[in-house]
Amino acid sequence: MQVKGVLLNFNKPLTMGVLNITGDSFYAGSRNAFKEQYLPKALKMAAEGADILDIGAYSTRPGANEVDELTEIKKLTEAISIIRGALPGMIISADTFRASVAREAVAAGADIINDIGGGTLDDQMFETVAALRVPYILMHMRGNPQTMNSKAVYADLVGEIVFELSEKVNRLHELGVADIIIDPGFGFAKTALQNFELLKRLDELSIFNAPILAGLSRKSMIWRTLKITPDEALNGTTALNMVALMNGAKILRVHDVKEASEAIQLWEVYKG
Incomplete structure (x- = not known):
């Protein structure tokens, strides 16, 4: 995959650190609402082994507060500029479902667009990503963060996810988007049991x-x-991240970079 003109190799799984520049994340430990918090958190993640930093200014948890477009652009571009200045070699992903925000984020220094809407929340997103010529993370979701829980009805969970994603992949390819990362969307329009089934069958997305x-x-x-609470869920996260690696995951998107990097290191030794 081409990122910054360099070929990104997925022979070894990568760690993506989550940098939420909002006070509204579901996990209190990931909230970085103030400008002074951005760089120290980014530097810590880089030191712990982050390959990618995923920066978002709009919480997508159910019931999250609305963030207007101009506010999202201001906060996201400010954070990207600060971090890009200190970490010129870091791969930065902009977490947004708005095409206009994606454009400004790439102009500010973002390398990848991570769209939780998978193109459904802004009908200009696919064309925008094609024009920007950057890798695109295509996530599976139905509805929006306010309605998605009511849409977790499937006759064939993975079959329907593959079908819905394939239509979008085909459209992206038609537009000339070559570099696509698939995110099955754990927790988005899926029940807990469906999430575990999806994890078990993750390799089918290959x-x-x-x-x-x-x-x-x-x-x-x-x-x-x-x-337990989200604050107590690190051990469980590490356990399921290892399952994800065993079932074909190439990127772990995490709040806790050190632990995920260690899991990847152990996985690499295990598989030989």
Whole structure:
């Protein structure tokens, strides 16, 4: 995959650190609402082994506060500029579902667009990514963050996810988008049991011949199953991240970079 004109190799799985520049994330430990917090958190993640930093200024948890377009652009571009200045070699992903924000984020220094809407929340996103000529993370979701929980109805969970993603992959290819990362969307329009089934069958997404991203970090499928809180869900996250690696994940999107990097290191030794 071409990123910054360099070929990114997925022979070894990568760690993507989550940098939420909002006070509204579901996990309190990932909230970085103030400008002064951005760089120290980014530097810490880089030191712990992050290959990619995923920066987002709009929480997509159910019931999250709305963020207007101009505010999202201002916060996201400011954070990207600060971090790009200090970490010129770091791969930066902009977490947004708005095409206009994607354009400004890339102009500010972002290398990848991570769209939780998979093109459904802004009908200009696919054309915009094609014009920007950057890699695109295509996530599976139905509805929007406010309605997605009511749409977790499937006759064939993985079959329907593959079908819905394939239509979008075909459209992206028609537009000339060559570099696509597949995110099955754990927790988005899926129940806890559906998430576990999806994790078990994750390797079936290899049909796309694209890197698979697993975003399991501290999600409700972990803490509700264990009857704990998101703050206590690191051990469960690490356990499921290892399962994801065994089932074909090439990127782990996490709040805790050190632990994910260690899991990848152990996985690499295990598989030989």
